[in-house]
Amino acid sequence: MMSRMSFAEHLDILFEDNHCIALNKPAGWPTTHFDGRDETVDRLVKAYLKEKYDKPGNVFLGIVHRLDKPVSGSLLFARTSKAASRLSEQFRAGAIEKVYWAIVEEQVKGHKTHVAPWIAADTGSLEDWLKKDEPNTRVEVVEPETEGAQFARLLFQVRARHNGLIWLELRPHTGRKHQLRVQLASRGCPIYGDDKYGSDHPFGHAIALHARSLTFLHPTTKEPITVTADVPKLWLGRFAYLLANGAA
16 A cells, blocks of 8 residues: 555545545545544545645644545545535535446346346336444345334446446435445345455455546535546456446
């Protein structure tokens, strides 16, 4: 893993001004620290800002949302407390338009059906009730009346299919923990590389889930801003045919 400074020098910055900063997060890096042991993206961004602007003391960086450690793509931070408050409210209100790309397995071995019926169509929506399984750091699909369950909804569009893999564009309407991963896996189509939810394909420190874009209202100007992140290089080799033949 790169040192802090070498990584800070090569951050893939998608947008930056005095109020917020967005970057293309690499897979395998936590968004923020919990126990202080792993290097994290927020620390690297702070190091980048401190160096670039020669800031004395601590650098403020507001965490307004997170991406799971094995997920890559568009990640937004606030650079002031006012921006952090306004952006966090947009995420809570569901006002941020989030687009993800995922490569899923068309059907895992041993599943009840040979072809997942929900994905036979090119577009659709998935609705579930999810509950965290804290001891196992997983999320499960449960019955609606289950205590502690949260409603989850996403829209999907099939962009390409090839050799048992499907490239999906996903637009979540809710922001539940592991939502995309568990909603897809529960239907027999786990995300490629996601061994936590049933994939048996190795994919390094990553899973094939990428936050392709975020659209938000700028915290001061109120203008809509869209940031778009290129897929990791690993995708370009592993999924070359799918990406070359996907819908425009």
